[in-house]
Amino acid sequence: MALAKIIVVTSGKGGVGKTTSSAAIGTGIALKGHKTVIIDFDVGLRNLDLIMGCERRVVYDFVNVINKEASLSQALIKDKRTKNLFILPASQTRDKEALTEEGVQAVLEELAKDFDYIICDSPAGIERGAQMALYFADVAIVVTNPEVSSVRDSDRILGILQSKSKRAEQGKEPIEEHLLLTRYHPKRVELGEMLSVSDVEDILAIPLLGVIPESEAVLKASNQGTPVILDTESEAGMAYMDAVDRMMGEERPLRFLEVEQKGFFKRLLGG
Amino acid sequence: MLDSGFRLKGSVVTTFLLEIQTFSFEEIVSQLQEKIAQVPQFFSQAPIIIDVSKMESLLSLKELEALVLSVNRLGLSVIGWRCHAEKIPEWHADVMVPLLPASKTRQIAISEAAALESRVAKADPDVVIKTVVEERLVSPQTKVITKPIRSGQQVYAEGDLVVLTQVSAGAEVLADGNIHVYGALRGRALAGVKGDINARIFCQSMEAELVSIAGNFMLSDALQDIVWKEGAQVLLVDDNLTVEPL
Numbered sequence: 001m002a003l004a005k006i007i008v009v010t011s012g013k014g015g016v017g018k019t020t021s022s023a024a025i026g027t028g029i030a031l032k033g034h035k036t037v038i039i040d041f042d043v044g045l046r047n048l049d050l051i052m053g054c055e056r057r058v059v060y061d062f063v064n065v066i067n068k069e070a071s072l073s074q075a076l077i078k079d080k081r082t083k084n085l086f087i088l089p090a091s092q093t094r095d096k097e098a099l100t101e102e103g104v105q106a107v108l109e110e111l112a113k114d115f116d117y118i119i120c121d122s123p124a125g126i127e128r129g130a131q132m133a134l135y136f137a138d139v140a141i142v143v144t145n146p147e148v149s150s151v152r153d154s155d156r157i158l159g160i161l162q163s164k165s166k167r168a169e170q171g172k173e174p175i176e177e178h179l180l181l182t183r184y185h186p187k188r189v190e191l192g193e194m195l196s197v198s199d200v201e202d203i204l205a206i207p208l209l210g211v212i213p214e215s216e217a218v219l220k221a222s223n224q225g226t227p228v229i230l231d232t233e234s235e236a237g238m239a240y241m242d243a244v245d246r247m248m249g250e251e252r253p254l255r256f257l258e259v260e261q262k263g264f265f266k267r268l269l270g271g
Numbered sequence: 272m273l274d275s276g277f278r279l280k281g282s283v284v285t286t287f288l289l290e291i292q293t294f295s296f297e298e299i300v301s302q303l304q305e306k307i308a309q310v311p312q313f314f315s316q317a318p319i320i321i322d323v324s325k326m327e328s329l330l331s332l333k334e335l336e337a338l339v340l341s342v343n344r345l346g347l348s349v350i351g352w353r354c355h356a357e358k359i360p361e362w363h364a365d366v367m368v369p370l371l372p373a374s375k376t377r378q379i380a381i382s383e384a385a386a387l388e389s390r391v392a393k394a395d396p397d398v399v400i401k402t403v404v405e406e407r408l409v410s411p412q413t414k415v416i417t418k419p420i421r422s423g424q425q426v427y428a429e430g431d432l433v434v435l436t437q438v439s440a441g442a443e444v445l446a447d448g449n450i451h452v453y454g455a456l457r458g459r460a461l462a463g464v465k466g467d468i469n470a471r472i473f474c475q476s477m478e479a480e481l482v483s484i485a486g487n488f489m490l491s492d493a494l495q496d497i498v499w500k501e502g503a504q505v506l507l508v509d510d511n512l513t514v515e516p517l
């Protein structure tokens with residue numbers, strides 16, 4: 001019987017790449033051979049199933065399981081591409097009040113018996129949905145874009161992780177915090193339009209798990225319903241894989257932080 | 272020794288002192304109002320003593336009572352008054368709040384407080400009552416925070432506050448005593464919030480949104496012109512808020 005590690009992917013600010021990152025990292029961990037489930041806590045919006053390309057296979061959802069209208073095995077969707085990977089989709093028709101603490105706890109406890117990793121894709125904001133997604137977490141991946149408002153919201157979420165999580169309330173060892181900087185645009189950083197990696201590290205003062213560059217591959221992947229980490233040719237895909245490797249304790253140097261220089265041959269050929 | 276149903280203990284309460292030099296009712300009330308408006312939360316229901324011992328001629332019972340009522344109406348809570356030990360008026364017992372023993376210099380007061388404390392241990396009830404109204408004599412324990420204080424969080428210390436890392440933008444730290452930040456101070460820091468004009472703020476990197484000593488504050492715009500992103504201390508020099516590089 002495994003004792004699952006619960007990872008929340010959170011940010012405070014909306015649209016920074018939480019769902020993209022949950023899908024990529026969850027897939028990456030499963031590829032490493034760990035049995036993994038990704039839960040969509042964004043009740044009312046439902047996004048994860050689209051990015052994972054399983055929206056047509058949704059019958060029951062997270063709220064159905066909480067309300068005991070369906071069993072976990074009925075609601076869990078087995079990923080078709082990646083072994084060891086499951087998705088627990090959100091409901092599109094309920095609101096976030098459906099996420100009761102007891103209900104969420106019961107579902108997580110049941111999942112913990114079977115899975116190695118439980119990834120909680122948090123909704124934006126600091127309200128009930130986001131608080132429920134982080135409450136039971138062991139590890140937090142704080143997704144941040146290199147701009148002031150996103151960094152400020154991440155700082156706020158870090159405060160909530162420290163004060164309103166179960167670990168904090170019970171005085172246990174605090175949630176392990178990781179910074180994932182996404183939509184990083186080296187050119188705009190160079191122009192001073194965006195914060196640099198060290199600016200963000202300096203403000204948030206938590207360890208850096210990875211930097212994901214702004215990449216068209218992300219949009220392409222989500223349109224196709226494939227987590228971008230499976231696009232092993234893309235920079236974003238490689239950067240997500242590096243982050244997963246680091247989570248597993250391996251050392252990976254940061255890449256894709258520099259403005260791309262046009263190579264000699266490219267220049268010669270006028271490319 | 273535990274009596275039945277209650278325990279009699281000595282306690283030190285920090286209070287404001289409204290020291291009146293010349294009595295002008297309107298002026299006092301309006302100036303006080305202004306001070307409170309700057310940082311309302313620190314004055315709300317705060318205990319205050321009206322001290323007229325520095326006045327040349329004593330004010331009347333009516334004037335004193337009007338002042339007590341007005342100060343209470345501003346949201347403070349008058350717990351007593353003081354006058355010169357040799358000028359105690361006949362009507363002193365008629366005032367709605369008690370007459371407190373005259374103020375002494377701080378140093379004497381501190382040693383006396385220590386003496387009082389030791390006598391309190393022997394549970395002398397007379398002394399207990401005196402101790403309750405002594406003004407800011409003993410500095411309470413220092414509070415040490417080892418983690419960053421994040422946006423939206425507020426930390427308050429009754430004595431000194433020591434933050435070993437940073438105070439984020441959007442966070443607020445408050446202390447009755449001094450504030451030390453061994454990292455970047457990016458949020459708001461208010462030292463001496465109960466009126467201690469000797470309180471100071473020290474930080475490794477000054478990037479604050481606001482700093483304040485005993486209600487005298489400065490915003491980041493002004494700070495940026497003085498000391499920015501380097502070690503700094505903030506203190507009051509002759510009632511003027513002063514920021515200096517460390």
Ligand SMILES: Nc1ncnc2c1ncn2[C@@H]1O[C@H](COP(=O)(O)OP(=O)(O)OP(=O)(O)O)[C@@H](O)[C@H]1O
Nearest residue numbers: 014015016017018019020124183213214215218219
């Ligand atoms: N590295 C990237 N490069 C380019 N586009 C990206 C990148 N990461 C995310 N995006 C795009 O940003 C948008 C928001 O991403 P996503 O839905 O993952 O964010 P979210 O934080 O889950 O949003 P919400 O707060 O609404 O749940 C999407 O259109 C996604 O394709």
Ligand SMILES: [Mg+2]
Nearest residue numbers: 018019042047
């Ligand atoms: Mg999302």
